[in-house]
Structure formats: structure tokens, C-alpha cells
Amino acid sequence: MDRRRIPGPETxxxxxxxxxxxxxVPETAAVNNLGKRHDGRNLExxxxxxxxxxxxxxxxxxxxxxxxxxxxxxxVYGPRQTKVPAFSGKGSLNCDLTFASFSxxxxxxxxxxxxxxxFSQLLFEALAPSIRLDLLPxxxxxxxxxxxxxxxxxxxxxxxxTCASMALTDAGIEMLDQVAACSASYINGEIFIDxxxxxxxxxxxxxxxxxxxxxxxxxxxxxxxxxxxGLTTQAIQQCTDVCSKIYSVISMVNGIALGGKGIxxxxxxxxxxxxxxxxxxxxxxxxxN
Amino acid sequence: xxxxxxxxxxxxxFTFEAENFRKIQPKEFVRKFLAQNIRPDGRVxxxxxxxxxxxxxxxxxxxxxxxxxxxxxxxxxxxxxxAEPKTNSSTDGYLVPNVELSPICSPKVKPGPPNELxxxxxxxxxxxxxxxxxxxxxxxCIEEGKAVWVLYADVVCINYDGNVFxxxxxxxxxxxxxxxxxxxxxxxxxxxxxxxxxxxxxxxxLPFSTTFAFFDGLYLLADPNETxxxxxxxxxxxxxxxxxxxxxxxxxGGSSCSQxxxxxxxxxxxxxxxxxxGSLGV
Numbered sequence: 001m002d003r004r005r006i007p008g009p010e011t012x013x014x015x016x017x018x019x020x021x022x023x024x025v026p027e028t029a030a031v032n033n034l035g036k037r038h039d040g041r042n043l044e045x046x047x048x049x050x051x052x053x054x055x056x057x058x059x060x061x062x063x064x065x066x067x068x069x070x071x072x073x074x075x076v077y078g079p080r081q082t083k084v085p086a087f088s089g090k091g092s093l094n095c096d097l098t099f100a101s102f103s104x105x106x107x108x109x110x111x112x113x114x115x116x117x118x119f120s121q122l123l124f125e126a127l128a129p130s131i132r133l134d135l136l137p138x139x140x141x142x143x144x145x146x147x148x149x150x151x152x153x154x155x156x157x158x159x160x161x162t163c164a165s166m167a168l169t170d171a172g173i174e175m176l177d178q179v180a181a182c183s184a185s186y187i188n189g190e191i192f193i194d195x196x197x198x199x200x201x202x203x204x205x206x207x208x209x210x211x212x213x214x215x216x217x218x219x220x221x222x223x224x225x226x227x228x229x230g231l232t233t234q235a236i237q238q239c240t241d242v243c244s245k246i247y248s249v250i251s252m253v254n255g256i257a258l259g260g261k262g263i264x265x266x267x268x269x270x271x272x273x274x275x276x277x278x279x280x281x282x283x284x285x286x287x288x289n
Numbered sequence: 290x291x292x293x294x295x296x297x298x299x300x301x302x303f304t305f306e307a308e309n310f311r312k313i314q315p316k317e318f319v320r321k322f323l324a325q326n327i328r329p330d331g332r333v334x335x336x337x338x339x340x341x342x343x344x345x346x347x348x349x350x351x352x353x354x355x356x357x358x359x360x361x362x363x364x365x366x367x368x369x370x371x372a373e374p375k376t377n378s379s380t381d382g383y384l385v386p387n388v389e390l391s392p393i394c395s396p397k398v399k400p401g402p403p404n405e406l407x408x409x410x411x412x413x414x415x416x417x418x419x420x421x422x423x424x425x426x427x428x429x430c431i432e433e434g435k436a437v438w439v440l441y442a443d444v445v446c447i448n449y450d451g452n453v454f455x456x457x458x459x460x461x462x463x464x465x466x467x468x469x470x471x472x473x474x475x476x477x478x479x480x481x482x483x484x485x486x487x488x489x490x491x492x493x494x495l496p497f498s499t500t501f502a503f504f505d506g507l508y509l510l511a512d513p514n515e516t517x518x519x520x521x522x523x524x525x526x527x528x529x530x531x532x533x534x535x536x537x538x539x540x541x542g543g544s545s546c547s548q549x550x551x552x553x554x555x556x557x558x559x560x561x562x563x564x565x566x567g568s569l570g571v
Contacts, residue, residue: 008385012372015482056448075393102366144393176484
């Protein structure tokens with residue numbers, strides 16, 4: 001019994017959804033006969049990205065990312081004094097990812113479940129190689145990610161990594177390069193980039209890759225499930241290309257946020273579809289108190 | 290800012306830049322503004338910050354709302370599940386509110402279980418919903434004695450710039466007005482629901498709250514932001530409903546405040562809150 005929260009009933013379950021017979025979705029509905037996915041994308045297309053920094057005024061740096069129905073907010077506090085008493089020549093990075101209880105189709109508990117802990121660790125592994133921690137002795141950087149809506153777990157992790165990297169940039173922390181991440185699902189021997197919840201239920205394996213495009217280095221690679229080696233190599237190549245495209249989106253948002261050259265209008269055509277990229281011309285005043 | 294300047298009778302020993310003065314003597318800094326009838330962020334005493342409400346943004350939740358009061362941002366999401374009712378009230382459902390101060394919202398919040406402030410806000414929100422009887426709990430009954438709806442209403446604060454409680458109340462009301470439940474039927478211990486969600490909740494009262502910070506026993510500042518909240522311990526929160534009837538009053542802090550002061554400012558709070566509640570379209 002959690003004493004710090006208002007108590008509800010001891011147990012509760014979600015009602016069982018009764019599908020009408022006509023709506024019965026066949027198993028192989030991932031790709032229709034035109035080669036398009038159920039939401040109209042091609043196999044190698046990612047969802048349009050909406051990325052904006054500076055929304056959380058209390059934080060040193062923050063970013064908010066939306067990939068259609070996936071909504072993630074990230075805040076960075078730091079560098080601030082470390083709580084660890086032992087001296088360390090390098091700074092430490094502390095990542096904490098939480099899912100809001102209303103973020104998934106099935107309600108999540110309020111306290112950190114194992115999946116959130118695992119994602120926090122993966123986030124750390126993806127971001128740590130890109131940050132100049134050796135320049136921040138005795139300091140801690142806290143990266144907090146809150147998932148508000150989750151549409152596809154692997155792509156949620158990828159979006160969280162990208163969002164956290166943007167927030168770190170917004171905080172002005174020195175990094176080797178920004179990290180762009182993307183995910184892919186293996187469905188019926190084909191590679192679906194950036195799968196959402198509907199497609200994930202039909203996958204046999206998935207892969208998440210975090211990549212530093214300027215340095216051409218992979219910071220983190222995670223594959224779950226059984227896959228043919230040839231297919232994996234192909235997926236890694238495709239993910240690398242997609243990460244480079246995501247990087248160009250990030251660079252544009254950086255250009256606006258740091259008061260650099262303004263971009264006139266929407267001018268990026270992304271993987272064959274026009275993205276909903278909303279740019280805000282604001283010069284952020286870096287107030288590090 | 291007013292154009293008149295304070296000319297001290299004694300020349301001060303030090304002069305500070307405004308930013309440094311704010312850090313060293315935050316209360317004095319604010320007093321200098323209040324003496325000129327203005328607040329550090331440019332508002333007058335009874336002025337509220339701009340409030341925006343966005344409904345239905347979170348598709349995985351049965352009802353949701355995003356509320357911004359100035360920079361303070363809260364997201365309320367309501368998930369509906371099914372549970373057995375309590376034995377002493379076999380038709381009553383559950384409404385379980387919860388205010389989470391996420392560590393992203395403020396440097397003062399650490400990850401982990403809810404801190405005192407979050408617990409107090411959750412409890413006050415719960416009291417407000419129960420005492421105002423916003424929702425009639427037997428509307429949530431599916432099958433008497435066997436199955437009732439449980440509405441888990443979680444309010445997550447994303448940016449803490451003061452006055453999170455007011456934002457949470459509006460977000461809760463807005464999310465409740467946005468809730469769409471499926472049609473359900475109870476068969477042999479299992480509840481089956483349709484895919485479509487046509488059922489709305491019936492809200493009998495729409496309470497909203499207004500918070501004032503009480504500074505130096507003299508000034509009542511409406512809708513305090515984070516800078517004001519961090520130096521002012523006395524806070525008065527008044528909750529009333531859409532007809533102007535008083536629901537709850539909370540007054541924390543040690544100093545005393547006269548009835549006239551409260552009544553005078555309550556009217557402004559009411560005038561501010563009414564269009565917000567009206568915009569929910571309930």
C-alpha cells in the first residue's frame with residue numbers, strides 16, 4: 001500500500017475490448033498491397049518530427065519531441081555539485097526516465113518499474129560517450145526524461161535519446177557531438193523504420209541505434225529478438241542513414257534556438273514526406289544560476 | 290515601472306546591480322517593487338497570468354488536458370480501469386487523483402516517491418473533489434456489487450513556475466470533462482468494452498481555485514510565480530464553484546489576514562476563473 005499517494009482499490013484491470021467482427025484486423029496487415037504501411041509511410045520513412053527546446057524555464061536546458069503520437073519532454077539540470085562524497089576527476093551523468101501513468105495503452109504504475117529503470121540505463125549508455133565529462137570534475141549532470149505518450153516502445157527510446165541530446169545542447173554542456181537515435185522493427189523478414197505500437201505488436205525483433213553523425217560513431221546499439229545476420233547489417237546501414245537525416249533536423253532547430261541564421265519557412269523534405277517542422281525564432285538567453 | 294524614484298534620506302553604503310541584489314536579498318528586492326504597486330514580473334497585485342487549456346492531447350488516456358498558467362505547465366491524464374466496489378458502497382466507483390511533481394519541473398524536486406508538497410497538493414485536490422461532489426460516484430457503476438469504474442487521474446507537473454495547485458485543479462476539471470468511456474457490459478465476472486468511446490461524465494459542480502500569496506501582512510499577490518513563492522510562506526487558496534459558492538479555503542503560514550482583504554480579492558479570482566470553466570463547454 002503506497003502511503004504517500006491517495007489510495008485507490010487494491011487491484012484493478014482494464015476492460016477487455018470487444019472487436020466487432022467486421023473490424024477484425026488480419027495478421028499480415030502491416031503493409032498493404034501498394035507497399036505502404038498502415039499510416040501511409042514507406043518502409044524506410046520515419047514519422048514527422050516536432051522538436052522544440054527551452055519549454056521548461058526552470059531547467060538549465062530542456063527539449064520536447066513529438067513523433068505523431070509519441071510525446072516526450074526532457075530537462076537537464078547541471079552541471080551542479082555532485083552528492084557523491086568521493087572526489088572524481090570526471091563529471092558524472094545521471095539519467096532518469098519515467099513513463100507517465102497515462103502514457104501507454106495499459107496504465108502504468110506511478111513508481112519506477114523495471115522497464116523505466118532499464119531505459120534509464122540505456123539512455124545513460126547512449127549519451128555518456130558524447131559528453132565531455134572530463135571537463136566537469138566534481139559535477140553531476142542530471143538528465144530527466146518524462147514520457148507523456150508512448151506509441152511504440154523502441155521508437156520511444158530512440159526519441160528519448162534524441163530529445164535528451166537536444167536538451168543537453170540547450171543547457172550549453174560541452175559535447176563531442178549530438179546523438180541522433182532511431183529504431184527499426186523486423187516484420188516478416190522486412191525492415192520497418194520507426195515502428196509505432198500497431199506495427200510493434202506484429203514484429204519478431206527490433207533494433208535501436210544511437211549514432212553521432214559528425215564523428216560517424218555509434219554510441220549504442222540494442223537488438224532484441226532473433227534475426228538473420230544479413231538483415232541486421234542492412235538494418236544498421238538504414239538506421240545510420242535515418243540518423244543522419246534526423247541530425248539535419250536537429251541542426252536546424254539548433255540554428256534557431258541559439259539565435260543563429262534563421263531558416264525561412266519550411267524547406268526540408270524528409271524521406272519523401274513533408275514534415276511538420278515548426279520553427280520558432282527565439283533567442284534563448286542562457287541564464288545559468 | 291512607475292517613473293518616480295525612491296530617494297533615500299541616507300546615501301546607501303553599497304549599490305548593487307539589480308540581478309545581484311535579487312540573489313542576496315530576495316525579500317528586499319520584491320519589497321522595492323511592491324512599494325511602487327507593481328510586482329517584479331510586471332504584473333499588478335491582482336493580475337493573473339495567462340491561462341491556456343488544451344484538451345484531448347494524450348490519445349492513450351481516456352481523458353486528458355494540458356494547462357499552462359504563465360510558464361507553469363501541468364498535464365492531467367485520466368485512465369479508466371475496472372475494479373470491485375467497496376463492500377459498504379456497492380455502487381460507488383473510484384476517483385483517484387494524484388499530483389506528481391516530476392523531477393523535470395524544478396531543480397528542487399528529486400526523483401523518487403512524492404515529496405511533501407506533492408502529497409499536500411494531492412490530498413487537497415482529493416478533498417476538493419470529494420467535498421464539492423464534482424462527480425457522482427454511482428455514475429461509475431457497471432454492475433452493482435461486482436464491477437465499477439476506477440478513474441485514475443494523474444496530474445504531472447512539467448514546469449514549476451509557481452501556483453501548481455490552481456493549474457492542477459483546472460487540469461483535473463478539464464480532463465474530467467474530456468473523459469470518454471466505452472460502453473461496457475458485465476458477463477460472468479468479465480467486463481467487455483466496445484472500441485468506441487461515446488460516454489461522457491456528468492459533472493455536477495465545477496470548482497476552481499485561486500491562490501494568493503500574502504506578503505508582509507500587507508500585500509495579497511494573486512497567482513504567485515516561483516520567485517514569489519520561494520520567499521513567501523503565507524499562501525491563501527480559495528476554491529469556489531461556477532455559481533460563486535465557496536467550496537474550500539486553505540490558509541497556510543503564520544500571519545493573520547482580515548476578512549475584508551480576502552473578500553476584496555476573492556471577487557477578482559472568481560471573475561478570472563469563470564471564463565476558464567466556461568470554456569470547458571460542460
